[in-house]
Amino acid sequence: MLNLVEITLKSILRDRVFHGIIFSALVFLLIPSVASLSMRQMTELSMNLSLSLLSFILLLLALFLGGTHLWKDIERRYTYSVLTLPISRSSYLVGKFLGIAIFIFAVACLLGLVAAGVVVFSSGIYPPERPIAWDNFVAAVVLDALKYILVVATAFLFSSVGTSFFLPVFGTICIFFVGSASQQVYDYITAPATTDISLFTKKAATVVYYLLPNYSAFDYKVNAVYGVPIAGSGLLLTLAYFAVYALIVVALAALLFEKREMN
Amino acid sequence: MALLACLCALYAAIIVPFASYMRSKPFAEKLGTLPTVATLKFMSADQKLFVGSSLVMKVIIYFGGLAELAKNRIIIPPDYPAMSRTIHAAVKLDPYNIDAYYFAQAFLTWDARQFTIANDLLREGMKYRTWDWYLPFFIGFNYAFFLKDFDSAAQYYRKAGELSGQELHISLAGRYMQEAGQTDHAIAYLTVMAKGARSPMARKTFETRLVAFKQVKRIELARDAFREKHGRLPSSLHALIESGYLADKPVDPYGGEFFIAADGKVGTTSKFAFKGDDKQPGNKGGTKP
Numbered sequence: 001m002l003n004l005v006e007i008t009l010k011s012i013l014r015d016r017v018f019h020g021i022i023f024s025a026l027v028f029l030l031i032p033s034v035a036s037l038s039m040r041q042m043t044e045l046s047m048n049l050s051l052s053l054l055s056f057i058l059l060l061l062a063l064f065l066g067g068t069h070l071w072k073d074i075e076r077r078y079t080y081s082v083l084t085l086p087i088s089r090s091s092y093l094v095g096k097f098l099g100i101a102i103f104i105f106a107v108a109c110l111l112g113l114v115a116a117g118v119v120v121f122s123s124g125i126y127p128p129e130r131p132i133a134w135d136n137f138v139a140a141v142v143l144d145a146l147k148y149i150l151v152v153a154t155a156f157l158f159s160s161v162g163t164s165f166f167l168p169v170f171g172t173i174c175i176f177f178v179g180s181a182s183q184q185v186y187d188y189i190t191a192p193a194t195t196d197i198s199l200f201t202k203k204a205a206t207v208v209y210y211l212l213p214n215y216s217a218f219d220y221k222v223n224a225v226y227g228v229p230i231a232g233s234g235l236l237l238t239l240a241y242f243a244v245y246a247l248i249v250v251a252l253a254a255l256l257f258e259k260r261e262m263n
Numbered sequence: 264m265a266l267l268a269c270l271c272a273l274y275a276a277i278i279v280p281f282a283s284y285m286r287s288k289p290f291a292e293k294l295g296t297l298p299t300v301a302t303l304k305f306m307s308a309d310q311k312l313f314v315g316s317s318l319v320m321k322v323i324i325y326f327g328g329l330a331e332l333a334k335n336r337i338i339i340p341p342d343y344p345a346m347s348r349t350i351h352a353a354v355k356l357d358p359y360n361i362d363a364y365y366f367a368q369a370f371l372t373w374d375a376r377q378f379t380i381a382n383d384l385l386r387e388g389m390k391y392r393t394w395d396w397y398l399p400f401f402i403g404f405n406y407a408f409f410l411k412d413f414d415s416a417a418q419y420y421r422k423a424g425e426l427s428g429q430e431l432h433i434s435l436a437g438r439y440m441q442e443a444g445q446t447d448h449a450i451a452y453l454t455v456m457a458k459g460a461r462s463p464m465a466r467k468t469f470e471t472r473l474v475a476f477k478q479v480k481r482i483e484l485a486r487d488a489f490r491e492k493h494g495r496l497p498s499s500l501h502a503l504i505e506s507g508y509l510a511d512k513p514v515d516p517y518g519g520e521f522f523i524a525a526d527g528k529v530g531t532t533s534k535f536a537f538k539g540d541d542k543q544p545g546n547k548g549g550t551k552p
Contacts, residue, residue: 037320037323037324038316038320038362039323039362039365039366040361040362040365040459041360041361041362044361045316045362048312048313048316048357049313049316051312052310052312052313055309055310056310059309130394144309147309176308177305177306177308180305180308180309181304181305181308184304184305215308215309216309218309219309219311221309221312222312222357222359225312225359226359226392228359
């Protein structure tokens, strides 16, 4: 298993994914100039743009690594040769997933440091009215990384049954948008003021809400940018939600991959 | 290689007229129309703060562009309804964005004359920015200066005073507000705004208005001194200068001429706006203190 994690990480680096990240990260250098356009919240805008860029890079990585990695290995017939070794299909899938998850987390930490540097630089030029909530900033970066690891898990679930990269990539994009909005829809439908929706629709929406990944739960940008306090219990629940949901999705993907026909 | 060179030459030939066309595109077209807030929220996924900030920036840059043109005597009336729609959408995505409230306060009140809309927006912001004294200060000022509702103004000035601990806000909420004229309110407000403005464009806007109101205050003091001595209002600004109550003729930075109305109120032909700012439908011009 550890060998597979190592091989996955090496293969990601071999594909020059890291070069792409460094190239994208150059945009961080422009953030202080863009933030200077703000009228009253330069540091806040700087952090907002930095965290948004970090999220965007992680989204691209999660989509393309999660959506194409497994498919590419099958296409190159690399999977077949590995599976001739004494290793189960599920261990193979879990090893691959862990490799990408570790890579996503490492990139999030690295870009988080760059983002922190940008914020420190901006706050040196335009001191903020309120102190920067660094603990919230760290929470936002870590939770963002976990969110995109969950995106990778979803992409692996689609990859375990898909025969091309279309289903993993586009399926994951759809789930990402729906999962980012599911909380809003759930809040609206279950609000006591909403009376024009039938009980059946409300129940159905609740079931869908429980089934879909809730990506909005991992969004702590507002707390980081504006120093809005984070409830400790809520954070713990979110971490627990991540652990359980990710385990279920990966286990399901492994199960489907075990049963998949491979010629 | 020859083909590539040809294409590059073609691109060079097109890019200048293209850039010129884009630059001259009507501003309202550039500001564009927005999808509904629900659609924006769905489409922006986990980038709501970014999209919210981008919308605010879009409006600021649009308005800044018009101000630049106005300096060069090219007057294009701002599309205030579109600006208002965009700012309202932005705060639905990022309700903490102080740029949105700060800018909305500036253009919705002085320029677009939409005081109630401005106060509703600011009140919404107060639910989120619970630490920020600027929002109740703005509402208090709007009530006192524009809506003449001094009880409501006192309530919000008091809130601003509680949050900021600043003597000015506390005194505005109390005795001072009843005694102070509208010009004093304007000067107090504009001093705070100009002091807090970080962008040169915003600071310049507030400082210009502050200069205008300080001139009004000068005239008011001279008028009051004249009335005290002669028992009547001066017939004109010229009379104040001739009788020595004003050392020189006050200059309106907006390019207008100050005057004293029949009821004694001091006004200016510019209505505290650069020429062309009051051509927007629904905008009845600048404020007379």
